[in-house]
Amino acid sequence: MLSQEKLQKIDELKKKYPTTKALVLPVLWMMQEELGHISTEAMKYVASLLSVPYSHIFGVVTFYTMYQSKPIGKHHVEVCTNISCLLRGSGKIVNHLEKRLGMKMGETSKDMKWTLSEVECMGSCGTAPMFCIGEEYHENLTTEKVDKILDGLK
Amino acid sequence: MENIILPNIPDLHKIDVYELHGGYKALRKALEMKPEEVTDEVKKSNLRGRGGACFPTGLKWTFMPKQTMKPKYLCVNGDESEPGTFKDRQIFEFNPHLLIEGTLIACYAMGIHTAYIYIRGEYGKWVKMMEKALADAYAKRYVGTQILGTGFSTEIVIHKGAGAYICGEESALMNSLEGERGYPRVKPPFPAQVGVWGCPTTINNVETISNVPHIINNGWEWYSKIGAPKHPGPILVGVSGHVNKPGVYEMPTGVPLLDIINKYAGGVIDGKSIKAVIPGGSSTPILRGDQLDGVCMDADSMKAAGSAVGTAGVIVMDEDTDLIQVLTRIAKFYYHESCGQCTPCREGTGWLWKIMKKFERSEARKEDIDLLLDIANNVEGNTICALGDAAAWPIQAMLRRFRDEFEKRVKPEIVRVETGAVA
16 A cells, blocks of 8 residues: 555654654654555554554554545644634634635545645744644744735635 | 744745845755764754754764664654643744755755654645745655755655644654554664664754754854753743733743743733743643743743743733632643553543542532542653653642642532431
């Protein structure tokens, strides 16, 4: 399920940790990068690749919020609503997003273009409110800025 | 004083610019000293951890066993997730080599040959910046085998988290690094005896480690004179909320909180008055706006005021803030982030959030005020790690300092008229 290049990277990573189990998080990241989400098959694959029980992989995937065990939209919009963002108007951003995309927080659009999530503090408190799409942080948001960002996404 | 952790030097993240401004000089100097001398220097400097607990760093280093057959490890904690905290991110972005240099010196002092820099998963972009900086440092032989032609070797590995606040807790971080769920461990044994993979381990915060090169370059005496005597050094203070210029500001410890808000962060928006301040990230007890006089950003002053330095994430709330809404959000956060290992925390955080939602909707009963306090008191101190405490403290402090806010949100009693009907 992983490319030759990634399998090679795993071999290199093995030298950096005293146990293979330590590779669980990095390899799950690779799986998600390659497949978009980590399915049951993918979890079983990682389990055999690293010789750890499937139940362990399942436990890890469901523990960490950033691992997606179900398919998500092409653009994952993660809105911080924690205190610093709340004080700077994240509520407005949430309402605007829900209205514009016609969906609620936690939902994925039927055409698989969008997933909306409410997230905890992203470390962007000085530039609140914010959301992140993929790895990109969008900060000091206003509803106009939100529109511009979403318009620019195909 | 001039900024030393985040100096205003363009392109400092590039290794040649860093070298041009004296970068990796401290490493050379440290490698000429005996490891014990390096530890001693840090100990005498009085550097205290910047991750929240303010524990003396040099003392922590001395806990590592000198004679051991096992490998020793350093974990640099960059899981920065405390709401209101965004300082380590600045180091990753603007001064990554300072962190790498500090990591190398710490490894040398403790006889460590492998260090892991654990960075929260959300900081994917910053993980890449650190990886680039590390690759450059490897290329110049600052990291790896026989560093700078000496007999000392250390590998540094950057490890990306995957979204879990609890992994900032040191023992949960170690479990996460081992490929487990981020469950905190019972202490003792402490990490210096039984740490990651059962080996002696030291865990230091990113900002803490970034202070080390300056201590080696300029000596402990110089460092110990910066800021508050018992908690010296530069500190990165993140100011957010209702201020004109939110951001991370480097300053000596001991600066009055009101100066941080008014002088550094440009004062409160629209000149409004301050209703409350959370001084050190969401876990630290809230302070009333009218009790800020004389409160300074150092461990002793904050303790005397009934709060804590924490991660120095100052969250400012103006006179119009709905504190019940803020506290409800905090309660939700701890409920979401509880790892679920200890019953008081797993059940207590959810219960606290549920009751807070009743207050938010003005549907609470009068007895709910005492119930909140009772639950918080029964979570605090009854869990493996400090997340339970961190969930209880904001509730306890808010009840102590803003009880009237809760009373205002109690649902008015239904008046029963003695005719059998309900009016």
